[in-house]
Amino acid sequence: MKKIAILTTGAFAALALAACQPADPVAEEQAQLVEQEADVTAAQLEQQADAAYDQNMDQRGDALNEEADAVQDQADAQADQIRESSEAN
Template sequence: MKKIAILTTGVFAAFALAACEPADPVAEEQAELVEQEADVTAAQLEEQADAAYDQNMDQQGDALNEEADAVQDQADAQADQIRENN
């Protein structure tokens, strides 16, 4: 009986693991690249925003931070779409 329980648990664990794996590894890689590129772009924009704040150009700093947020939001949406389509 103990062996059956162990085998059953192992089967359920295998199914759970398979459900967690992406359906298409290529799509997952593409989605991750989109997100990584957006992170780099957003970081650059945030650095520019910090420099603008240092120079008391608050309006420009706010605009750059908003642009950085928009870049990340767009990349997240694009990555989600890539994952859903594959």
């Protein structure tokens, strides 16, 4: 019984470790770079939006915030695609 418990625990540990490890480290790094670049761009757009709000340019601020959201959404989709294509290989 103890051997079965140890083997089962080891199998679960191996699965958990495999789930934590990226399938392709290069693809994961590329995906992270895409996300980091988007974060920088989005932060800049959000700063511009804040400045527009400070100048009572609400419409411009809203547009910049929407653009920042779109940049992040696009980067997330691109990063997911990179990860998925690396898993397929």
